[in-house]
Amino acid sequence: MTNTIYVAHRENQREAILEAAEDLFILKGIEPVTIGEVADAARLTRATIYKYFSNKEEIAQEIFKTITKVWRDRNERDVWGFQGTGYQRLERFLNYFFINLFQNPREASFVGEFNYLYAKKLTAAIFVETMLENLVEDKEFVFGCFEQGLKDGSLRSDMDANMGTAVFFNFISGMISRIGEMGGKVEQEFGISAETIFMQIGRIYLEGLRSPISLQKQ
Numbered sequence: 001m002t003n004t005i006y007v008a009h010r011e012n013q014r015e016a017i018l019e020a021a022e023d024l025f026i027l028k029g030i031e032p033v034t035i036g037e038v039a040d041a042a043r044l045t046r047a048t049i050y051k052y053f054s055n056k057e058e059i060a061q062e063i064f065k066t067i068t069k070v071w072r073d074r075n076e077r078d079v080w081g082f083q084g085t086g087y088q089r090l091e092r093f094l095n096y097f098f099i100n101l102f103q104n105p106r107e108a109s110f111v112g113e114f115n116y117l118y119a120k121k122l123t124a125a126i127f128v129e130t131m132l133e134n135l136v137e138d139k140e141f142v143f144g145c146f147e148q149g150l151k152d153g154s155l156r157s158d159m160d161a162n163m164g165t166a167v168f169f170n171f172i173s174g175m176i177s178r179i180g181e182m183g184g185k186v187e188q189e190f191g192i193s194a195e196t197i198f199m200q201i202g203r204i205y206l207e208g209l210r211s212p213i214s215l216q217k218q
Helices: 003-028 035-042 044-051 056-078 086-103 105-120 124-152 163-184 185-190 194-209 212-216
Strands: none
Touching: 003 035, 003 044, 003 056, 003 105, 035 044, 035 056, 035 212, 056 086, 056 105, 056 124, 086 124, 086 163, 086 194, 105 163, 124 163, 163 185, 185 194, 194 212
């Protein structure tokens, strides 16, 4: 087996593990799934799984990194270069977040499960390291929006950029978990599509960020 073929073979095996594990994690949750089940679904042996990953938590972290890289690439294309007030740029970020979340429900389902795993087993240091591998630019963008919005008067002045960024990302994380865990049950509960409900939640949150001065100018 030449080196090129060997590398491709290993990459194919690794991708098969990640795809099989993601399906199982979404279907059953991360905690109940065993390495044996992942091996069976990927049509590999447990020994082969352990050549690539030490445990299922490591597999889950790698899937999360893959998803957040997709988010990063989308935001680089659609969000980061947008010009406007600090408020308008945050609005664009959040609107695209919700639009993409409902276009890609598997992402929401997996991240909801990953957040649950983090709450029970992962340390904050591990989670931050995993998250910032692809989302550091998003954090910088949002922080810059808050700084800009405080200067241009489009955002309320009773929070600083650090607090605003922390609140913003915790809001997003909470929405992902709710959407990922509840799925179609939200619409069944209220008779309104989940997308409509959560877009309105986002709008209400954004309105809470606007400064009274910018509202008066409308």
